[in-house]
Amino acid sequence: MIPKVAMIGGGSWATAIIKMLSDNFTAKEIYWWMRNQESITHLQKYKHNPNYLSSVEIRIPEDNISNNISDIIEKAEYIILNVPAAFLKETLDGVSPEQLKGKKIISAIKGIVPDENLIIGEFLNQKYNVPYEDIVVISGPCHAEEVALEKLSYLTIASTNLELAAIFARLLATRYIKTNISDDIFGTEYAAVLKNIYAVASGICHGVGYGDNFQAVLISNAIREIKRFVDAVHPISRDIKESAYLGDLLVTAYSQFSRNRTFGNMIGKGYTVKSAQLEMNMVAEGYYAVNSMHHVNKKYKVDMPISRAVYAILYEKHSPHIEMRLLTEQLN
Ligand SMILES: NC(=O)C1=CN([C@@H]2O[C@H](COP(=O)(O)OP(=O)(O)OC[C@H]3O[C@@H](n4cnc5c(N)ncnc54)[C@H](OP(=O)(O)O)[C@@H]3O)[C@@H](O)[C@H]2O)C=CC1
Numbered sequence: 001m002i003p004k005v006a007m008i009g010g011g012s013w014a015t016a017i018i019k020m021l022s023d024n025f026t027a028k029e030i031y032w033w034m035r036n037q038e039s040i041t042h043l044q045k046y047k048h049n050p051n052y053l054s055s056v057e058i059r060i061p062e063d064n065i066s067n068n069i070s071d072i073i074e075k076a077e078y079i080i081l082n083v084p085a086a087f088l089k090e091t092l093d094g095v096s097p098e099q100l101k102g103k104k105i106i107s108a109i110k111g112i113v114p115d116e117n118l119i120i121g122e123f124l125n126q127k128y129n130v131p132y133e134d135i136v137v138i139s140g141p142c143h144a145e146e147v148a149l150e151k152l153s154y155l156t157i158a159s160t161n162l163e164l165a166a167i168f169a170r171l172l173a174t175r176y177i178k179t180n181i182s183d184d185i186f187g188t189e190y191a192a193v194l195k196n197i198y199a200v201a202s203g204i205c206h207g208v209g210y211g212d213n214f215q216a217v218l219i220s221n222a223i224r225e226i227k228r229f230v231d232a233v234h235p236i237s238r239d240i241k242e243s244a245y246l247g248d249l250l251v252t253a254y255s256q257f258s259r260n261r262t263f264g265n266m267i268g269k270g271y272t273v274k275s276a277q278l279e280m281n282m283v284a285e286g287y288y289a290v291n292s293m294h295h296v297n298k299k300y301k302v303d304m305p306i307s308r309a310v311y312a313i314l315y316e317k318h319s320p321h322i323e324m325r326l327l328t329e330q331l332n
């Protein structure tokens with residue numbers, strides 16, 4: 001039977017994954033939900049997403065693109081969630097647990113649901129009764145912009161159900177996308193949430209004037225923070241130097257394409273949160289994640305000085321200059 005895959009979300013990463021699915025040789029039907037009718041009309045007419053990765057040619061039938069989420073979900077067995085975590089609840093507002101029953105749900109989101117303070121797997125399990133064996137997470141160091149350019153990239157597909165992870169990994173692999181699988185769904189998700197916070201920190205440091213030398217120290221400390229946290233939340237044997245953890249942190253902290261680093265850089269240069277957000281057409285997950293992690297970590301009490309500094313700057317309006325100077329005393 002031909003697999004039927006639905007994409008929920010219309011941003012850069014959704015567009016990049018649509019391209020991967022289309023370039024992958026396995027025959028499949030692809031459906032696409034996005035909220036904006038103007039974008040849909042443009043896509044149907046011109047075969048390009050007008051606002052994100054607009055160079056990518058979209059080769060799916062126009063009738064398969066819609067802003068009716070229930071229709072799109074009904075048509076597919078694999079549902080990829082790909083809106084920023086902050087908007088997941090409102091995106092799924094009209095969708096009932098019944099509608100997701102029996103479907104395989106794939107999260108391409110690297111974020112945590114605000115207010116609930118749940119990573120996506122937990123959110124789907126607790127609020128939509130999706131069993132963990134039907135949940136998959138897409139992670140790994142990969143920017144949508146480089147997918148558009150067909151630059152070689154590696155993805156990690158994580159699930160407690162390794163058979164399902166392998167099936168989905170095969171649907172995404174292309175000439176320029178290599179996939180591997182992992183059963184560390186919790187560690188993979190939390191590491192992806194945290195790396196966004198450290199990318200914001202990296203941008204702030206750059207914005208206030210620190211150089212590459214200090215950034216290297218910052219990121220060395222950041223990976224230790226990630227390890228301390230994921231080991232506390234889900235203590236299994238894992239190598240934090242694998243691409244899904246360290247690789248993802250490095251690409252987001254150093255790349256010109258990083259949304260979170262760009263956002264942090266503006267904060268370091270003195271922009272307010274609002275003005276930095278308005279300046280960007282894209283969403284920096286780290287802004288929301290640091291608030292949620294501040295609450296989640298009240299339970300685990302892991303020592304996380306970098307995350308604490310970013311929280312103080314973004315949510316307690318502390319000066320980036322002073323907060324970063326204080327942080328320099330705590331790193332090694
Ligand atoms: N970009 C990348 O390279 C990667 C991204 N990811 C993850 O993918 C997820 C999606 O991010 P990405 O594709 O980059 O997003 P983008 O920053 O490219 O686009 C923003 C998306 O958010 C939507 N959006 C903005 N405001 C709202 C709102 N108020 N309500 C509902 N939707 C809104 C936009 O919809 P609209 O256009 O209609 O405004 C658009 O689809 C994130 O979790 C991100 O961490 C993971 C790996 C790589």
Ligand SMILES: O=C(CO)COP(=O)(O)O
Pocket residue numbers: 110140141142143196199248251252253255257258259260261
């Ligand atoms: O997760 C990503 C790359 O792996 C995208 O996030 P950034 O754009 O902030 O780097």
